[in-house]
Amino acid sequence: MVNALAPETTERVHSPRATGSTVDGRRRTRPRRRQAVVAYLFLAPTLLFFAVFLVLPLGFALLLSMSRWAGFDLGEIDPVGLDNFTDLFVDGSTFLTPILTNTLLFALGTVALALTGSVLVANCIDKLRFQGLWRTLYFLPIVTTVVAIGNVWKYMYEPGGLVNGVLNALGLGSVAFLQDPDTALPSVVVVQAWASVGTAILILTAGLKSIPESYYEAAALDGAGPITVFWKITLPLLRPSLLFVCITQFLTGLQSFALIIVMTKGGPGDATNVAALEMYRQAFSYGDWGTASAAAFVLFVVVLVVTLVQLWIFRRKGEDT
Amino acid sequence: MIRRRFPWFSYLVVVTGAVLTVVPFLDMVMTSFKGPGESGTLPYRFLPEAFDLSNYRAAIDQLDLPVLFRNSVIATAVITGSVLLTSSLAGYALAKLRFPGRNFIFRLVLSTMMFPPFLFFIPHFLILVHWPLAGGNDLFGRGGAGLTVSITALAMPFLVNGFGIFLMRQFMVSIPDEVLEAARIDGAGEFAVWWRIVVPQTKPVMVTLGLLTFVDAWNEYIWALLVSTANPDVMTLPVGIQLLQDYVDPTRTMPIVMAGLVLSILPVLILFLLLQKYYIRGVMLSGLK
Numbered sequence: 001m002v003n004a005l006a007p008e009t010t011e012r013v014h015s016p017r018a019t020g021s022t023v024d025g026r027r028r029t030r031p032r033r034r035q036a037v038v039a040y041l042f043l044a045p046t047l048l049f050f051a052v053f054l055v056l057p058l059g060f061a062l063l064l065s066m067s068r069w070a071g072f073d074l075g076e077i078d079p080v081g082l083d084n085f086t087d088l089f090v091d092g093s094t095f096l097t098p099i100l101t102n103t104l105l106f107a108l109g110t111v112a113l114a115l116t117g118s119v120l121v122a123n124c125i126d127k128l129r130f131q132g133l134w135r136t137l138y139f140l141p142i143v144t145t146v147v148a149i150g151n152v153w154k155y156m157y158e159p160g161g162l163v164n165g166v167l168n169a170l171g172l173g174s175v176a177f178l179q180d181p182d183t184a185l186p187s188v189v190v191v192q193a194w195a196s197v198g199t200a201i202l203i204l205t206a207g208l209k210s211i212p213e214s215y216y217e218a219a220a221l222d223g224a225g226p227i228t229v230f231w232k233i234t235l236p237l238l239r240p241s242l243l244f245v246c247i248t249q250f251l252t253g254l255q256s257f258a259l260i261i262v263m264t265k266g267g268p269g270d271a272t273n274v275a276a277l278e279m280y281r282q283a284f285s286y287g288d289w290g291t292a293s294a295a296a297f298v299l300f301v302v303v304l305v306v307t308l309v310q311l312w313i314f315r316r317k318g319e320d321t
Numbered sequence: 322m323i324r325r326r327f328p329w330f331s332y333l334v335v336v337t338g339a340v341l342t343v344v345p346f347l348d349m350v351m352t353s354f355k356g357p358g359e360s361g362t363l364p365y366r367f368l369p370e371a372f373d374l375s376n377y378r379a380a381i382d383q384l385d386l387p388v389l390f391r392n393s394v395i396a397t398a399v400i401t402g403s404v405l406l407t408s409s410l411a412g413y414a415l416a417k418l419r420f421p422g423r424n425f426i427f428r429l430v431l432s433t434m435m436f437p438p439f440l441f442f443i444p445h446f447l448i449l450v451h452w453p454l455a456g457g458n459d460l461f462g463r464g465g466a467g468l469t470v471s472i473t474a475l476a477m478p479f480l481v482n483g484f485g486i487f488l489m490r491q492f493m494v495s496i497p498d499e500v501l502e503a504a505r506i507d508g509a510g511e512f513a514v515w516w517r518i519v520v521p522q523t524k525p526v527m528v529t530l531g532l533l534t535f536v537d538a539w540n541e542y543i544w545a546l547l548v549s550t551a552n553p554d555v556m557t558l559p560v561g562i563q564l565l566q567d568y569v570d571p572t573r574t575m576p577i578v579m580a581g582l583v584l585s586i587l588p589v590l591i592l593f594l595l596l597q598k599y600y601i602r603g604v605m606l607s608g609l610k
Binding site: 032038040045046047050052054057058060064071073121123124125127128134135137139140142143145146147149151153155156159160161164165166194197198202226251258261276279280284289296300303304 | 328330331332335339341345348352360362364365406410411415419420426429430433438444445446451477480481486511515536550575579589590594601
């Protein structure tokens, strides 16, 4: 989703008419209608797809979110107004706490960990040789299926796994990372951050490269140490990239649940249950399509608000400069 | 930048981070060689006693890897081919052809990227189940399993990609109009202009988009899981390895699963290492992953 709003592309998005007005004048003789027919032929598969797999599903999901339906006969969809939405927020519902809280904690925790790690690593890679090699290494998790990542980490968290092996070797006791409700969510957050650090490093590296060398030279002349340079020059000038990484990772965190399905299925209890997973379970485990669709739209509103905030921040930034 | 001293602190950070990144992969490979009673026991040992391939053979038999592999290849190939074709066609129309409604359609394409994928799992699944006149359904989508009986169900929701269209359009805009106009004057139709001039010129972007799509499609899990629950015959690699875990030799479940995972991620890893320049450019352009 959000990708069209990347800082380096926004400008181009706003000038869709950049091409061909002069050429067009010269081409008046050629029948314009024919070009329009060709254009719609070229676009036909795309438009057909968006009609069936975008517009229709959105309408259908909205209808379902306001209905009760057993899922068999399309003629038996029973409209219930906003009941599904109010049910989500009624007293005793698990949707607000712990599920929505978990979702926010999961997203925030991932962003905090991934951002800290990637700022540190990107800044350090920038000072080394073989930068490409390092980035390739950090990138491996990005191209690996969530099933592999989830299973490997789940196995590493087990009593006989690598993480507890290291803890035991250090003289510490074993931890039941995924079975203990207190450690389950942080443990999953670590894996999600581990898996997304590579992209953040990539984007931050590009940001670092755009900081003019002369700033560093001036700082060196003034006798600034590496820590001062990092806080006073690197971080402030890296702000646009940091903000971008922050928001995109936050959005991804709000929606991700594949890793959680593989590692904990939301358990123990609801300790790692997040909104998207709840939607999935309500629909495909309990067949409650209405509640599930309502949950999906609630999460969508959260995601949309964050997206609009992002759009607003980058628009404003664009006007400043 | 100041590079007078040896950057020992930077080396420390980067190497530590790299070790943390690679160790889970190494643990996966090491576990895939461990024999019965060697994994999950205390104390933890990193290295296996012997490097024999029996777990790999077991994975191929017990996890049904050849079938899973075939399903993954078919779904991935169909998705990648379709995304490349439709993105290139639509991108060309939006970049180089003038027609009423162009701006509206371009905005529509951009807006498709605003909708998060989780919003579509439920309606897409229900639409495929109730697809009229397929899989035993009547005209009103009742009575059968719809399109979920077919392997195409794996690919259907991913055949067109808004980001792909956007990406292709952005690159085609920079192709000079004079070149296209010259070809048109020589009598080439729009289809020939697209195929002979635009497609060859956009090959590097196609590689980038193709690679991004390939990796995403190969690794896709949730949708494939949904379709496979309705029709186990179309399980893909990630889904199959996750679901078939319960059916393998219980004394060495994890080693067999790890062996299956190693085999399943190899194609993508190799492709990524060979073409990483293109892939990394794609991630930069999308900023998403």
